[in-house]
Amino acid sequence: MTVAPRHRGRPGQIAAAAAALGLLAFSTVDPLGAAAPQLSADAAGGGVEIVTVRPNVFMIAGAGGNVAVQVGDDGVVVVDAGSAASAPAVIAAIKQLTPKPIRYIINTGPDADHVGGNEAVSKAGETLFGAMRIGGQRQEFMAPVASILSTEGVLRRMTAATATSPAYPAGGWPTETFHYPRKYMYLNGEAIEVLHQPAAHTDSDAFVFFRRSDVVVAGDVLDTRRFPEIDVDRGGSIQGEIAALTRLTDLAVPSVPIVAREAGTVVIPGHGRLYDQYDVIEYRDMVTIVRDRVQELVAAGRSLAEVKAARPANGYVARYGNAGGGWTADHFVEAVYRSLVAGKEKK
Numbered sequence: 313m314t315v316a317p318r319h320r321g322r323p324g325q326i327a328a329a330a331a332a333l334g335l336l337a338f339s340t341v342d343p344l345g346a347a348a349p350q351l352s353a354d355a356a357g358g359g360v361e362i363v364t365v366r367p368n369v370f371m372i373a374g375a376g377g378n379v380a381v382q383v384g385d386d387g388v389v390v391v392d393a394g395s396a397a398s399a400p401a402v403i404a405a406i407k408q409l410t411p412k413p414i415r416y417i418i419n420t421g422p423d424a425d426h427v428g429g430n431e432a433v434s435k436a437g438e439t440l441f442g443a444m445r446i447g448g449q450r451q452e453f454m455a456p457v458a459s460i461l462s463t464e465g466v467l468r469r470m471t472a473a474t475a476t477s478p479a480y481p482a483g484g485w486p487t488e489t490f491h492y493p494r495k496y497m498y499l500n501g502e503a504i505e506v507l508h509q510p511a512a513h514t515d516s517d518a519f520v521f522f523r524r525s526d527v528v529v530a531g532d533v534l535d536t537r538r539f540p541e542i543d544v545d546r547g548g549s550i551q552g553e554i555a556a557l558t559r560l561t562d563l564a565v566p567s568v569p570i571v572a573r574e575a576g577t578v579v580i581p582g583h584g585r586l587y588d589q590y591d592v593i594e595y596r597d598m599v600t601i602v603r604d605r606v607q608e609l610v611a612a613g614r615s616l617a618e619v620k621a622a623r624p625a626n627g628y629v630a631r632y633g634n635a636g637g638g639w640t641a642d643h644f645v646e647a648v649y650r651s652l653v654a655g656k657e658k659k
């Protein structure tokens with residue numbers, strides 16, 4: 313078996329993990345086109361799959377939202393915990409990657425497929441520091457749980473019951489929150505930036521940028537399977553979505569001048585396959601074109617029904633329309649329309 317360059321230094325670990333699972337299931341299909349093997353971890357029980365992104369950064373797919381895992385001497389930093397149902401499989405997958413304790417969970421947004429696993433994954437870890445906020449009070453002790461970091465909005469949404477769902481259990485609530493544009497830390501030999509995107513998918517989204525590994529975790533701002541889900545009721549907007557996607561293209565660097573290396577920044581989306589900078593630009597441009605078409609119709613005084621009938625997402629529906637799914641082209645067009653007319657309407 314040949315091991316792709318990305319995996320040098322780790323084949324023993326991957327082979328050991330495969331042996332532990334009784335698996336020989338290596339695929340040579342890489343989402344970015346390079347021949348990087350993927351370790352299938354179906355035997356973990358949740359149907360999850362581990363994708364090696366960098367020597368110390370992995371993506372766990374199939375756990376609700378994508379989960380990113382950074383591994384190093386300080387322990388494990390997990391970006392998004394997946395759904396509650398997938399948490400046992402996520403924890404098992406992390407244990408296959410490293411014996412080091414889980415230190416941090418960073419949430420990219422408030423949705424259940426990203427924060428649902430917080431409590432279980434946190435309880436499988438241990439904090440790096442003695443100070444924790446438990447039940448709203450800051451207490452000094454060595455808690456046997458990993459810290460959870462997010463924007464303030466994630467905590468606000470997790471602690472409040474809605475018409476359709478109760479509040480999350482307190483063990484899954486963020487223990488550290490921030491409301492300013494950039495939170496940072498330095499763990500496992502690299503800077504980690506957590507960048508608030510204030511009005512994109514919701515008002516509480518964040519990118520997580522591993523600077524040395526050159527990996528950005530984008531959360532639900534980027535869903536490569538479909539049009540971006542813009543939740544206007546929770547503070548999302550088309551203008552903020554395009555601003556966030558543009559920010560993503562600014563953070564990422566493509567593989568130039570030596571394109572054939574297929575190097576460059578890797579972007580882990582909330583759902584779907586890995587993207588590079590060109591992919592993000594193409595996606596951003598698609599979203600912008602649909603926005604421009606809806607904007608013209610709005611300027612011409614068209615109603616929502618007339619805008620939908622004009623099919624402003626034409627040309628992209630086959631690829632991103634998610635027909636029959638929960639977030640279709642019609643849902644997207646309606647969210648774009650509502651974003652653009654918001655503020656013009658009297659409430």
Ligand SMILES: [Zn+2]
Binds near residue numbers: 583
């Ligand atoms: Zn999601």
